[in-house]
Every structure is written in structure tokens, then in C-alpha cells.
Amino acid sequence: xxxxxxxxxxxxxxxxxxxxxxxxxxxxxxxxxxxxxxxxxxxxxxxxxxxxxxxxxxxxxxxxxxxxxxxxxxxxxxxxxxxxxxxxxxxxxxxxxxxxxxxxxxxxxxxxxxxxxxxxxxxxxxxxxxxxxxxxxxxxxxxxxxxxxxxxxxxxxxxxxxxxxxxxxxxxxxxxxxxxxxxxxxxxxxxxxxxxxxxxxxxxxxxxxxxxxxxxxxxxxxxxxxxxxxxxxxxxxxxxxxxxxxxxxxxxxxxxxxxxxxxxxxxxxxxxxxxxxxxxxxxxxxxxxxxxxxxxxxxxxxxxxxxxxxxxxxxxxxxxxxxxxxxxxxxxxxxxxxxxxxxxxxxxxxxxxxxx
Amino acid sequence: xxxxxxxxxxxxxxxxxxxxxxxxxxxxxxxxxxxxxxxxxxxxxxxxxxxxxxxxxxxxxxxxxxxxxxxxxxxxxxxxxxxxxxxxxxxxxxxxxxxxxxxxxxxxxxxxxxxxxxxxxxxxxxxxxxxxxxxxxxxxxxxxxxxxxxxxxxxxxxxxxxxxxxxxxxxxxxxxxxxxxxxxxxxxxxxxxxxx
Numbered sequence: 447x448x449x450x451x452x453x454x455x456x457x458x459x460x461x462x463x464x465x466x467x468x469x470x471x472x473x474x475x476x477x478x479x480x481x482x483x484x485x486x487x488x489x490x491x492x493x494x495x496x497x498x499x500x501x502x503x504x505x506x507x508x509x510x511x512x513x514x515x516x517x518x519x520x521x522x523x524x525x526x527x528x529x530x531x532x533x534x535x536x537x538x539x540x541x542x543x544x545x546x547x548x549x550x551x552x553x554x555x556x557x558x559x560x561x562x563x564x565x566x567x568x569x570x571x572x573x574x575x576x577x578x579x580x581x582x583x584x585x586x587x588x589x590x591x592x593x594x595x596x597x598x599x600x601x602x603x604x605x606x607x608x609x610x611x612x613x614x615x616x617x618x619x620x621x622x623x624x625x626x627x628x629x630x631x632x633x634x635x636x637x638x639x640x641x642x643x644x645x646x647x648x649x650x651x652x653x654x655x656x657x658x659x660x661x662x663x664x665x666x667x668x669x670x671x672x673x674x675x676x677x678x679x680x681x682x683x684x685x686x687x688x689x690x691x692x693x694x695x696x697x698x699x700x701x702x703x704x705x706x707x708x709x710x711x712x713x714x715x716x717x718x719x720x721x722x723x724x725x726x727x728x729x730x731x732x733x734x735x736x737x738x739x740x741x742x743x744x745x746x747x748x749x750x751x752x753x754x755x756x757x758x759x760x761x762x763x764x765x766x767x768x769x770x771x772x773x774x775x776x777x778x779x780x781x782x783x784x785x786x787x788x789x790x791x792x793x794x795x796x797x798x799x800x801x802x
Numbered sequence: 803x804x805x806x807x808x809x810x811x812x813x814x815x816x817x818x819x820x821x822x823x824x825x826x827x828x829x830x831x832x833x834x835x836x837x838x839x840x841x842x843x844x845x846x847x848x849x850x851x852x853x854x855x856x857x858x859x860x861x862x863x864x865x866x867x868x869x870x871x872x873x874x875x876x877x878x879x880x881x882x883x884x885x886x887x888x889x890x891x892x893x894x895x896x897x898x899x900x901x902x903x904x905x906x907x908x909x910x911x912x913x914x915x916x917x918x919x920x921x922x923x924x925x926x927x928x929x930x931x932x933x934x935x936x937x938x939x940x941x942x943x944x945x946x947x948x949x950x951x952x953x954x955x956x957x958x959x960x961x962x963x964x965x966x967x968x969x970x971x972x973x974x975x976x977x978x979x980x981x982x983x984x985x986x987x988x989x990x991x992x993x994x995x996x997x998x
Binding site for chain 1: 807814817818820821822824825829831848849850851853
């Protein structure tokens with residue numbers, strides 16, 4: 447019985463974290479965009495407007511749930527749930543610290559890629575169920591975009607897996623720091639198993655993974671439907687794309703899914719490329735910076751910091767670059783990112799055979 | 803192909819560095835200075851936001867933002883209501899039974915009461931024609947611009963200061979006088995006919 451209590455506690459804890467992160471993320475995004483555009487952002491609710499998003503969610507909860515008369519009720523009602531649950535389930539396999547992972551699945555990475563693909567289904571259901579031109583256009587664009595960008599993202603991840611030789615995210619994390627069970631070589635030359643820190647991160651173990659990381663990062667922007675790849679919800683042409691018809695709590699759920707997705711893809715990027723929960727500080731001689739800053743609390747701190755930094759970059763890009771046209775989007779995916787990702791995979795194979 | 807890629811990267815970096823600089827630029831609040839100030843267009847640092855209810859930009863004294871009527875100076879000539887292109891002014895007049903009822907500040911005689919002088923600011927198009935035709939300059943445009951209201955009917959400004967009872971009394975007086983005159987006229991006519 448205790449068994450199940452733990453399961454529920456973990457699920458509730460993850461949900462609470464996702465909800466809190468969304469509240470914080472929306473506030474951070476509004477402030478960041480305001481400062482980039484020389485504005486002030488929210489200032490009225492609470493000190494520096496910090497309670498703004500709490501007020502927003504209170505408003506959304508009180509709103510009426512409107513189902514359009516012509517909508518397909520079942521699809522329409524289920525869509526936000528599927529969109530959110532697909533992303534939320536992805537959190538189950540993410541490691542937070544040494545020994546701290548909700549589900550230590552040995553095919554963790556594969557599981558995450560598979561489960562977040564279901565989001566596309568939810569988006570298509572939302573677009574089709576709304577019975578609205580804008581929604582269906584947005585949903586079609588979204589499906590085309592997400593499915594296309596899964597290919598470069600997938601191959602960028604495979605090039606890491608070929609170096610790591612495992613799909614278990616906790617094992618991949620373990621390999622990138624001083625707790626590694628195997629030998630780590632900085633750039634394939636210098637043994638840094640005892641030094642750890644930033645030198646042991648995957649992008650420095652094999653430098654071509656920097657390119658793989660950039661490919662993954664660009665593809666992850668597209669997968670979470672964020673600018674400059676936000677044509678599924680392009681406000682200026684499609685009102686709000688697939689979530690045009692949603693109100694109140696359903697809209698909140700779609701929003702929650704978008705921010706949860708941002709966190710999820712950033713965290714996967716951090717785990718695979720940027721050293722997961724490992725500290726960036728290396729051991730230098732007698733100064734054991736890495737050993738001092740490794741542990742459960744430190745692990746959570748490092749992975750959260752790195753992920754939030756990556757999310758800040760996502761927001762920064764969103765408020766800088768204009769939206770890509772649909773043909774440019776497909777050009778970039780199929781003619782640039784996919785061949786580059788294949789190249790990275792090839793180099794990974796050679797690297798694994800000759801340099802590790 | 804390569805040039806295009808390089809161009810894409812350099813322009814993206816340019817844009818990103820620009821927004822990055824703005825992100826960490828001064829977040830100072832904007833100074834509230836009038837547009838007539840020499841430094842108004844030199845405020846390039848800090849944020850652009852004017853936090854409106856807390857901060858207000860000074861406006862010129864001769865601003866033309868809404869209409870105001872000094873009802874004591876009004877001679878109820880109805881010219882403003884006639885010239886208004888959108889008919890947003892409604893005036894009702896009652897003739898005084900006792901001749902002049904006072905003088906305006908510029909010495910014009912007032913012969914009419916104004917029980918109703920309404921201006922619907924929701925309809926007003928701010929042309930200012932009414933202020934031009936007014937013979938006593940009692941209808942003017944002011945620099946008060948904050949006129950948001952919760953109810954549309956609150957945008958209908960009522961300037962008349964006569965109580966309805968007083969207006970009814972004056973109306974009754976006028977009716978009585980008119981009736982008397984009519985009777986006198988009839989009597990005179992009858993007399994004329996009788997004479998003939």
C-alpha cells in the first residue's frame with residue numbers, strides 16, 4: 447500500500463512543480479519581454495507585479511467553459527487533457543540528482559521522445575474538434591512542424607546515445623561528472639575522471655556534440671511551438687491557432703502544457719549535453735570544488751539553474767527573432783538540420799570507435 | 803548557400819545582441835516632462851512606460867480635450883446646438899416672464915432660462931465649432947482629458963443648474979402669460995370685430 451502512496455506523492459509533487467514553474471515562467475517571460483522592449487511589464491499586483499500570474503490563473507479558473515455549438519464535444523474536451531498529460535508524463539523519467547529520479551527507466555530517453563510525441567495528437571484533436579478554420583490550420587501546421595523537427599532532434603539525441611551507450615537518463619547523467627563509473631576524456635584526449643566539472647560534460651567529451659546540441663535546441667524550440675517557430679499559433683494570421691476556441695481552465699491547461707514542454711525539452715537538453723545535475727566546477731589539485739558541490743541538494747540546484755538558464759535563452763530568442771515562414775521552416779529542417787544531425791551521428795560513431 | 807547561412811547567423815547574432823543590451827540597459831522610470839521641454843525627445847535611456855494613473859504627462863493649458871459650459875454666462879441662444887455637426891448638444895429654453903433675469907460676465911442680457919443643457923461627450927467629435935459661435939464664450943474646451951466612466955450615460959454632461967420644480971414653475975408662469983396674452987389678443991380681436 448505504501449508503494450502507491452509514494453507514487454501518488456511523486457505525481458502530485460511533479461504536478462505542483464509544473465504548476466509553480468508555469469506561474470513563474472509566465473511572469474518571467476512577461477518581465478523579460480518588457481525589459482527587452484524597454485517597458486516595465488506587470489507592476490501593479492504585488493511587489494514588482496509578482497502576484498500577476500496568480501491573479502491571472504484565479505481569473506481563468508472562474509471563467510465559463512464554452513463549447514462551440516459546432517464542435518466535436520468529446521475531442522474538444524479531451525484535447526487539452528491529452529496535450530497536458532503527454533508532457534506531464536515525460537517528467538516521470540527525468541533525473542534530478544544522484545539517486546533522485548521519479549522512475550529509473552532503462553529506456554528513459556526513448557520513453558520521453560515517445561510520450562511527448564503524443565502531444566501532436568492532442569493538438570490535432572484540439573484543432574479538428576474546435577471546428578474552426580484557424581484551429582485546424584494551426585493544428586495542421588503544428589503536426590507538420592513537430593513531426594518534421596522530431597527527426598533532427600532525434601538524430602542529435604542518438605549521437606549522444608552513441609557516445610553514452612545507454613538510454614537510461616540517470617546513467618547518462620552519471621557519466622558526465624566525478625561519479626562516473628567509466629573513464630571520461632576531455633575532447634577525447636585528456637582523462638578528467640577525477641577532475642569532473644564542466645570538462646566532463648558531454649559537449650566537451652566530444653566537441654561535435656556542440657553542433658548536435660544547437661540542432662537539438664533549435665528543434666526543441668519548434669517542438670514546443672515557440673517563436674521563431676510559432677506558426678501553429680501565429681497570432682497575426684491565425685488568432686491563436688489550435689487553442690483559439692478554448693476558454694477558462696482548458697485554456698489554462700494548454701498554457702500549462704506549453705510551459706511544461708519548455709521545461710521538459712530544456713531539461714532533456716541539459717541532461718544529455720550540459721552535464722545534467724553535475725557541477726560545472728572542476729576539482730583542481732587539492733581544491734575539490736567538484737566533490738564539494740555534488741550531492742542531492744546541489745544536484746537539484748545545478749539542474750534547475752541550467753534548465754532555467756536554457757529557458758531564459760528560449761525566451762530571449764522568442765523576443766528577438768521574427769517568425770519563420772512555413773517553407774523556410776521546412777527548408778531549415780530538411781535541408782540544414784537533418785543532414786547536419788546525420789553528420790553528427792556519423793562523427794559520434796567514429797569517435798566512439800577510435801577515441802574512447 | 804554558405805553565404806546565406808553565414809548571413810543568417812550574423813544577422814541573428816546582431817538581433818540577439820541588440821535585445822540583450824536592452825535587457826540589461828537602465829530600467830529607470832521615465833521622467834515626466836512636458837512635450838514642449840527641450841529634452842523631451844532626448845529621453846533615450848530607461849523605459850518608455852508612463853505609469854498612467856500614478857504618472858501623468860503635463861498637457862498644454864489650451865488643450866481641447868472636452869467641452870465645458872459656464873452656465874451662468876449662457877444666454878441660451880441655441881447657436882451651439884444648431885452648429886453642432888453631430889447634434890450632441892441638447893438645449894431647452896424657457897422664456898422669462900419678467901424680462902431680463904440677469905447679466906452675463908460680459909454684460910449681455912439673459913432673457914431665457916435653461917432647464918436643460920446637455921452635451922453628450924460620447925457623440926462629440928471635438929471640432930470646436932460650438933466654442934467659435936458662442937456669443938458669450940461660455941462654452942469652451944478644457945485640458946481635462948481623463949473622462950473614462952463606467953456607464954455610458956455618465957458621458958452625457960448636464961450643465962443646467964435649474965431644479966426641475968423651479969423649471970416647472972417658470973414654465974407654468976410662461977404658459978399663464980401666454981394664455982393671458984392670447985386671451986387679451988382674442989378680446990382685442992373680438993372688440994375689433996364688434997367695432998366693425
